[in-house]
Amino acid sequence: MVNETMYDYGSRASVIREIFEYGKKRAAEIGAENVFNFSIGNPSVPAPDTVTKALEKLLAEGDPVFLHGYTSAVGDPGTRKAIADSINRKYNAGVTPDRIYMTCGAAGALSSCLKAVITSPEDEIIAFTPFFPEYTVFTHANGGKLVQVESRDGDFQIDLEKLDKAMNPHVQALIVNSPNNPSGVIYTEETIRNLAAYLEKKQAEYGHEIYLISDEPYRELVYDGLKVPYVTNYYDNSMVCYSYSKALSLPGERIGFALVGPKMKDAGKVYAAICGAGRALGYVCAPSLFQFLVRDCVDEVSDISIYKRNRDLLNENLTAYGYTCVRPDGAFYLFMKSPEPDANAFCEKAKKHELLFVPCDGFGTPGYVRISYCVQTEQIERALPAFKALAEEYGLTK
Amino acid sequence: MVNETMYDYGSRASVIREIFEYGKKRAAEIGAENVFNFSIGNPSVPAPDTVTKALEKLLAEGDPVFLHGYTSAVGDPGTRKAIADSINRKYNAGVTPDRIYMTCGAAGALSSCLKAVITSPEDEIIAFTPFFPEYTVFTHANGGKLVQVESRDGDFQIDLEKLDKAMNPHVQALIVNSPNNPSGVIYTEETIRNLAAYLEKKQAEYGHEIYLISDEPYRELVYDGLKVPYVTNYYDNSMVCYSYSKALSLPGERIGFALVGPKMKDAGKVYAAICGAGRALGYVCAPSLFQFLVRDCVDEVSDISIYKRNRDLLNENLTAYGYTCVRPDGAFYLFMKSPEPDANAFCEKAKKHELLFVPCDGFGTPGYVRISYCVQTEQIERALPAFKALAEEYGLTK
Numbered sequence: 001m002v003n004e005t006m007y008d009y010g011s012r013a014s015v016i017r018e019i020f021e022y023g024k025k026r027a028a029e030i031g032a033e034n035v036f037n038f039s040i041g042n043p044s045v046p047a048p049d050t051v052t053k054a055l056e057k058l059l060a061e062g063d064p065v066f067l068h069g070y071t072s073a074v075g076d077p078g079t080r081k082a083i084a085d086s087i088n089r090k091y092n093a094g095v096t097p098d099r100i101y102m103t104c105g106a107a108g109a110l111s112s113c114l115k116a117v118i119t120s121p122e123d124e125i126i127a128f129t130p131f132f133p134e135y136t137v138f139t140h141a142n143g144g145k146l147v148q149v150e151s152r153d154g155d156f157q158i159d160l161e162k163l164d165k166a167m168n169p170h171v172q173a174l175i176v177n178s179p180n181n182p183s184g185v186i187y188t189e190e191t192i193r194n195l196a197a198y199l200e201k202k203q204a205e206y207g208h209e210i211y212l213i214s215d216e217p218y219r220e221l222v223y224d225g226l227k228v229p230y231v232t233n234y235y236d237n238s239m240v241c242y243s244y245s246k247a248l249s250l251p252g253e254r255i256g257f258a259l260v261g262p263k264m265k266d267a268g269k270v271y272a273a274i275c276g277a278g279r280a281l282g283y284v285c286a287p288s289l290f291q292f293l294v295r296d297c298v299d300e301v302s303d304i305s306i307y308k309r310n311r312d313l314l315n316e317n318l319t320a321y322g323y324t325c326v327r328p329d330g331a332f333y334l335f336m337k338s339p340e341p342d343a344n345a346f347c348e349k350a351k352k353h354e355l356l357f358v359p360c361d362g363f364g365t366p367g368y369v370r371i372s373y374c375v376q377t378e379q380i381e382r383a384l385p386a387f388k389a390l391a392e393e394y395g396l397t398k
Numbered sequence: 399m400v401n402e403t404m405y406d407y408g409s410r411a412s413v414i415r416e417i418f419e420y421g422k423k424r425a426a427e428i429g430a431e432n433v434f435n436f437s438i439g440n441p442s443v444p445a446p447d448t449v450t451k452a453l454e455k456l457l458a459e460g461d462p463v464f465l466h467g468y469t470s471a472v473g474d475p476g477t478r479k480a481i482a483d484s485i486n487r488k489y490n491a492g493v494t495p496d497r498i499y500m501t502c503g504a505a506g507a508l509s510s511c512l513k514a515v516i517t518s519p520e521d522e523i524i525a526f527t528p529f530f531p532e533y534t535v536f537t538h539a540n541g542g543k544l545v546q547v548e549s550r551d552g553d554f555q556i557d558l559e560k561l562d563k564a565m566n567p568h569v570q571a572l573i574v575n576s577p578n579n580p581s582g583v584i585y586t587e588e589t590i591r592n593l594a595a596y597l598e599k600k601q602a603e604y605g606h607e608i609y610l611i612s613d614e615p616y617r618e619l620v621y622d623g624l625k626v627p628y629v630t631n632y633y634d635n636s637m638v639c640y641s642y643s644k645a646l647s648l649p650g651e652r653i654g655f656a657l658v659g660p661k662m663k664d665a666g667k668v669y670a671a672i673c674g675a676g677r678a679l680g681y682v683c684a685p686s687l688f689q690f691l692v693r694d695c696v697d698e699v700s701d702i703s704i705y706k707r708n709r710d711l712l713n714e715n716l717t718a719y720g721y722t723c724v725r726p727d728g729a730f731y732l733f734m735k736s737p738e739p740d741a742n743a744f745c746e747k748a749k750k751h752e753l754l755f756v757p758c759d760g761f762g763t764p765g766y767v768r769i770s771y772c773v774q775t776e777q778i779e780r781a782l783p784a785f786k787a788l789a790e791e792y793g794l795t796k
Contacts, residue, residue, distance in 0.1 A: 001570070001607045002664075002671035006514050010674025011667075017471075046462040059453055064444040068648045073415075104502055104652070104681065111680030119401050134677075141678035172399070209399045250466045252686025254502070254652075266400075269409075273400035276408025279532075280539035282509030283502065287685045288650025 009137060016040060016358050019347075023356045030354070036383035037375070038357040041181065041332065043249040044374045045302045051248055054296045058289065067292065071285045074275055075102025075257070079295040083257060086298045091230035099260040099267060101275050102286035105251075106217045106243035108278065109258035110175075111138050113213050113239050115277035116270065117172045118144035126166060126174040128158055129364035130335070132181050132215070142277075144172070148364045156185040156326065156335075158195055167202055173211040174199075178228060179218040182363055182370035183335040184311075184328020186222065189229045196235035203237070209265055212238045217256070218331040220247040220301045223308045226329050232261035239264070239274070244294060246332075249302040255290040307332045310373040313380050321388050322396030332374040335360070338367050339394040349393065353386040407535060414438060414756050417745075421754045428752070434781035435773070436755040439579065439730065441647040442772045443700045449646055452694045456687065465690065469683045472673055473500025473655070477693040481655060484696045489628035497658040497665060499673050500684035503649075504615045504641035506676065507656035508573075509536050511637050513675035514668065515570045515609050516542035524564060524572040526556055527762035528733070530579050530613070540675075542570070546762045554583040554724065554733075556593055565600055571609040572597075576626060577616040580761055580768035581733040582709075582726020584620065587627045594633035607635050607663055615641040615654070616729040618699045621706045624727050630659030637662070637672070642692060644730075647700040653688040705730045708771040711778050719786050720794030730772040733758070737792040741767050747791065751784040 013021070016039055023037035058067060074080070080097035087095050103109040114125065123144040127135045128151050139146040149166045152159040158176075176195075178187040187195075199210050214231040219242065222228060231238040243256035258278075260271045285291075314334050318325055324337040338346040343359035343366060350357065360368040373380065391397050411419070414437055421435035456465060472478070478495035485493050501507040512523065521542045525533045526549050537544040547564045550557040556574075574593075576585040585593075597608050612629040617640065620626060629636040641654035656676075658669045683689075712732050717723055722735040736744040741757035741764060748755065758766040771778065789795050 001517065002514050002668050003517050003675070006674040006678060007667055007671040008674065009677050010670035010672065040468075042463075042467050044463065047466055052457055052462060055457055056454065059450055059457075064450060064647070065440075065442065068445055068650050069440050070649045104685075107680040107682045116400050116404050119399065137678055138680060249462070251468045252466050252683055252689075254682065254685050269405055270400050272408035273405040274408065276404040276406065277401070279407050280404060280535055281679050282505040282536060284505050284652065285650055287502075287652050287688070289687075290685070291650075 005140075014133065015362055019356050019358055026354065033382065034354055036355045036379060036386060038355070038371045038373065041372050041374060043246055043251060043302065044376060045249055045304070045306050047249040048297070048300050048302055050300050051250070051293065051297055054293055055289070058292055058296070062292070068288055071102070071288050071291055073279065073285055075100065075286055076288070076291045076295065079291045082295045082298045087230070091233060093230050093232050094262045095232065095259060096262060099262065099271050101258045101271065101278065102291055103256050103258055103278065104254035104283055104286055105245055105256040106215055106241045107134065107138070108254065108281075108283055108286070109241035109243070109256050110135070110213070110215055111142065111281055112274050112278040112283070113241060113258055114138050114144065114173070115142040115281060116273035117211050118142050119172070122170050123172045124168070124170045126163070126171055127364070128176065130156070130180065130182050130360055130368065131175065131177060131364055133362040135175055147171070156180070156183050157187060157191045160194060160198055163198070169206045169208070171210060173213050175213045175215055176231070177215040179222060179328075179330025181218065181331055182333045182358075182360055183326050184331045184333050185326065186226055186228055186329040192229045192231060192234045199235060199237075209237050213241060214238060215241045217243040217246050221304055221307060221332060222330040223304070223311065224329070228330070232259075232263070236261055236263040237265060239270070247301055248297065250290065253287060253290045255286055255294060306377065307374065310375065310377055310380055313377065314371065314373050317384050318387055321391035323391060332372060334371040334373055336369050336371060338369055339396055341367055343367055343369050350390055353390050355383060355386050355390060403538075412531065413760055417754050417756055424752065431780065432752055434753045434777060434784060436753070436769045436771065439770050439772060440649060441644055441700065442774060443647055443702070443704050445647040446695075446698050446700055448698050449648070449691065449695055452691055453687070456690055456694070460690070466686055469500070469686050469689055471677065471683055473498065473684055474686070474689045474693065477689045480693045480696045485628070489631060491628050491630050492660045493630065493657060494660060497660065497669050499656045499669065499676065500689055501654050501656055501676065502652035502681055502684055503643055503654040504613055504639045505532065505536070506652065506679075506681055506684070507639035507641070507654050508533075508611070508613060509540065509679055510672045510676040510681070511611050511639060511656055512536050512542065512571070513540040513679060514671035516540050517570070520568050521570045522566070522568045524561070524569055525762070526574065528554070528578065528580050528758055528766065529573065529575060529762055531760040533573055545569070554578070554581045555585060555589045558592060558596055561596070567604045567606070569608060571611050573611045573613055574629070575613040577620060577726075577728025579616065579729055580731045580756075580758055581724050582729045582731050583724065584624055584626055584727040590627045590629060590632045597633060597635075601635070610636045611639060612636060613639045615644050618645040619702055619705060619730060620728040621702070621709065622727070626728070630657075630661070634659055634661040635663060637668070645699055646695065648688065651685060651688045653684055653692060704775065705772065708773065708775055708778055711775065712769065712771050715782050716785055719789035721789060730770060732769040732771055734767050734769060736765050736767055737794055739765055741765055748788055751788050753781060753784050753788060
């Protein structure tokens with residue numbers, strides 16, 4: 001007598017979680033240093049010292065009744081102002097605090113945005129492969145259908161022809177995720193411009209809004225000085241789902257926000273619907289201490305040079321061994337082609353070398369694996385011989 | 399093109415919030431000391447010093463990668479064990495850590511439990527008046543119908559005859575809330591025993607489970623040594639939604655749990671459905687730092703002697719002025735009969751005396767008001783002449 005869909009969500013562990021747990025078990029058996037667990041996206045770089053210091057200062061000087069009290073449901077006004085100011089300094093985006101809704105991380109923001117824009121069971125949400133598997137759960141749980149559109153082969157930018165084949169008047173929103181989990185790809189300015197122009201055209205054709213939901217937990221994790229275009233500057237009907245999980249290495253604290261673009265049509269109404277959806281989902285307010293922390297540390301970022309070093313080490317060596325990798329511009333995942341068509345079978349063979357990573361079937365890209373490099377650099381160094389041996393097994397080594 | 403129900407939830411401020419905001423505006427006009435704002439349930443007693451010290455210790459000694467990292471989706475194992483041990487010490491309830499799901503407060507727990515047990519649009523959830531208005535939002539948002547059952551006049555215990563008139567095979571669950579918001583009433587052991595016996599009978603008659611959801615954010619706020627029966631000891635198919643918001647004065651931090659009774663039928667399946675519902679609602683894990691805080695402070699409680707003093711001061715004086723009050727056994731609200739049938743009109747007249755409290759129409763009890771006494775005692779002392787003048791206006795004073 002329980003909801004079978006919810007039971008299914010609760011009882012079928014995600015593939016990622018399953019492999020991660022296997023890794024923990026295996027580490028207990030043969031020693032942690034002998035298991036190469038690249039399965040999970042938990043930041044390995046600690047929160048900046050300034051974050052710990054700011055938290056200590058808040059606790060030492062703040063009035064606990066205020067510090068730990070309910071904030072306004074939409075979030076502390078000072079925090080929202082600090083965020084808007086920071087975005088405008090960096091991207092000249094003209095966003096305003098009254099269009100920012102503080103949430104329990106990007107997942108809380110995404111759920112609220114999806115619930116706000118899904119109006120009937122016919123409504124469709126488009127995601128581009130590869131995409132974070134929870135998009136499907138969040139879309140279904142809020143009453144809509146998720147439609148996958150394949151990305152361009154090779155560079156994984158948006159393929160407008162494929163998008164056009166999927167597009168129809170039931171599409172309420174598209175989700176983009178750049179830098180991407182699991183591919184590490186950043187959408188170029190050209191991609192965003194072309195997507196915006198295409199969506200403008202389709203909006204005019206259908207006579208209704210099509211929302212662009214930009215899921216941005218990896219915005220700050222970008223290498224080689226690349227820029228991630230700010231979507232609200234390119235497409236009016238954009239909303240942004242942001243998280244401090246990766247930027248400040250605070251994934252467990254559940255702090256982020258949803259933002260409605262300043263030029264969105266009926267921005268006030270859409271914003272109210274997002275806040276109402278958050279209320280209906282049971283989010284009373286985002287965790288208060290970490291709201292104040294964000295206010296005080298809005299421009300801080302964890303030391304991403306460690307991720308960059310890991311990326312280079314892994315990407316250069318694996319490519320040298322003969323693997324086909326997408327060189328990540330951002331995030332902390334290496335997206336690699338499985339040397340056999342079945343990525344699950346490949347992952348099983350890798351396990352024999354104590355190499356643990358994730359098949360990407362659930363991300364909409366069978367035949368690929370995700371290797372999380374948010375790990376200690378030493379783990380990568382120790383794992384390289386195993387990667388090499390596995391490559392030799394497949395006859396990849398040149 | 400947004401979901402109109404969500405827009406409605408987001409744009410219609412709750413009555414409580416509206417009065418609270420009016421109070422802030424009015425305070426700016428005539429001085430905070432001249433406005434008697436009894437509208438909101440934000441704890442006025444600070445978190446215990448031990449909580450601040452425990453947080454400082456965690457920050458000083460903990461590894462930030464672990465401290466702020468994702469916990470398991472169901473919650474940190476050490477935290478869940480500490481909670482189970484504490485409940486078993488106090489109530490000999492035989493609960494186990496593997497049936498505890500850490501949540502973003504009681505609202506996150508309630509939403510997850512409701513989403514888990516609602517299986518079709520015909521499903522009904524029963525709440526007893528007066529009840530927290532968000533029960534309606536959470537039930538509707540998760541696809542069910544909320545049915546109100548009036549409580550017994552005078553003592554506000556459960557009226558089994560009225561319950562029996564509402565009961566039918568579509569009822570999936572009942573929500574109880576003791577100590578109650580807004581009445582302060584605690585259900586007696588007899589009430590719980592009788593309810594359990596009645597539900598056992600109806601389960602046998604219908605041939606399916608009827609769940610009892612106990613919403614318990616006020617469990618620790620109890621006066622005069624009264625006991626709040628632990629529902630899982632009386633009825634097997636019980637689940638508990640708990641929050642540290644009031645017990646530890648941390649309402650903004652969003653930390654609590656859902657618990658499935660150890661003798662529930664198919665307990666593992668129900669638990670998995672609750673966890674799956676939490677996942678579908680976008681809750682990745684409960685805030686990690688505050689999970690560890692709960693582990694370290696599981697038996698602490700804020701200084702409730704202040705609330706007791708406030709209760710006595712308010713209840714004794716208002717009763718002496720001729721108002722009809724329900725003497726609160728717990729929580730921090732005084733539930734008072736409006737001296738005229740329309741509680742909204744009464745609240746408007748009270749406003750002229752700068753007295754701000756909430757009409758209880760939204761709680762399912764028109765003709766009553768809620769006076770929150772989680773305020774500075776001095777505010778009550780300053781407000782008494784205004785209460786007296788208002789009573790005189792109605793000719794209540796004897």
